[in-house]
Amino acid sequence: MTMxxxxxxxxxxxxxxxxxxxxxxxPRSFFLQDTSRIARRLLGAWLARRYxxxxxxxxxxxxxxxxxxxxxxxxxxxxxxxxxxxxxYLDGGHLYxxxxxxxxxxxxxxxxxxxxxxxxxxxxxxxxRGTPARLLSGPAKLSAGLGITVxxxxxxxxxxxxxxxxxxxxxxRNVGTSPRIGVDYAGDAAAWPLRFFDRNSxxxxxxxxxxxxxxxx
DNA sequence: GCGTAGATCGTCT
DNA sequence: GACGATCTACGCT
Numbered sequence: 001m002t003m004x005x006x007x008x009x010x011x012x013x014x015x016x017x018x019x020x021x022x023x024x025x026x027p028r029s030f031f032l033q034d035t036s037r038i039a040r041r042l043l044g045a046w047l048a049r050r051y052x053x054x055x056x057x058x059x060x061x062x063x064x065x066x067x068x069x070x071x072x073x074x075x076x077x078x079x080x081x082x083x084x085x086x087x088x089y090l091d092g093g094h095l096y097x098x099x100x101x102x103x104x105x106x107x108x109x110x111x112x113x114x115x116x117x118x119x120x121x122x123x124x125x126x127x128x129r130g131t132p133a134r135l136l137s138g139p140a141k142l143s144a145g146l147g148i149t150v151x152x153x154x155x156x157x158x159x160x161x162x163x164x165x166x167x168x169x170x171x172x173r174n175v176g177t178s179p180r181i182g183v184d185y186a187g188d189a190a191a192w193p194l195r196f197f198d199r200n201s202x203x204x205x206x207x208x209x210x211x212x213x214x215x216x217x
Numbered sequence: 218g219c220g221t222a223g224a225t226c227g228t229c230t
Numbered sequence: 231g232a233c234g235a236t237c238t239a240c241g242c243t
Contacts, residue, residue, distance in 0.1 A: 064235070073235070084228065102226030104236045121235060140236050150227095182235050205236095208218075 008147035010049055010056035013131040018048060018055055023166035028158055031092025035111045035118040038092075039065040040196045042109065042120060042165075043172035049146045050162040056146055057166070058125030058136050061201035064180045065194040066108070068118040073186035076117030087154040088117035095163060097143070097153040104140030107148050109157070109165065123181070124197070124205045138205040174199040178210045 023046060031038065040063070048057035066074040068088075075085045075098070087096040088110055096108040096119050108119040125136040127145070136142045143149070148163070157165050176199045183190050197204045197211070204211055 066235075075235080080229090082229075098235080099227060100234055101224075101236055102234090103224070106235060108235085123235090138236070180235075185234085 008149050008151070010051050010147040011127070011131075011135060011145045013135070014056040014058060014127045014145060016046075016048075016055055016057045016128045018046070018057065018164075018166050021168060023168050025158065026093075026165055026167065028091070028093050031109065031111050032113060033111070035067055035120060036065045036194060038109070038111050039063040039120040039194065040175055041171060042122070043175060043196060043198050044167065044170060046166040046168075047107070047122060047125065047142075047146065048164045048166055049148065050164075051147065058127055058142060058146060060122055060125050062122075062124035062195070062197040062204045062206075064121040064123055064196070066119050066121060067192075067194070068112070068116055071186075071192075072189045073180060073183035073192075074117070074119075079117075081117075085117065088119055089115055090154065090156075093156060093158045095148075095152055095155045095157060097148060097150050099150055100140070105143040105149050106139040107143045107146075107152075123195070124201075124203050126201060126203045134203065137203045141205075172198050176211070178206075181206045181210070 042063050046057045069079045076088050091114045092111040094110040108121050110119045112118045123139045125142045136145045176197045177193045178195045179191050180195045
């Protein structure tokens, strides 16, 4: 067996202590709001993973909303319900993780009631102080940094398990908006402004022309 | 800074 | 059999 850079070990620099930072978890009701609103409000929240008894985490700085059956960019477009996508149909607060290009994992937070296949793709994060620049500046990099793989698809973030979503009460006040990245195949939906990012962050992914866009109050 | 190409394989048609 | 909700390296401007 090989244990290389693709193993599910989180990056050491992401060690943190959610208790010392007085972080709390979102209630289930948070994940039942409008998906675009959740995508925006997740900016500043911390995705966390417990590995061998220690916590590792990343502050989310970029997200995208995927709006279910009517969204031609979503894996659940047209009501598709295959084994891979099944976690998208769970209650809000579960994870949906998939593999792209045969090598990269992408992590999503499922939103909405059971039966509604919407989700928020977590596109980029910032680690604690000392984390190397650009370690988490992309959906696959964020997943790899925390060691999240498809093995975690379907996990419940509210089950007191090893994967959680924390926040410390402060919301991102400088939010930029743009079309989603990498969905050119989606026709009209490719232009929908469903990408959200922290304009103060240096770790946002994507081309420069999609950064520093005016705040969208 | 921008555009292009190649990696690599599960999933869906 | 084609195609990715991506990333890196490389060449050019």
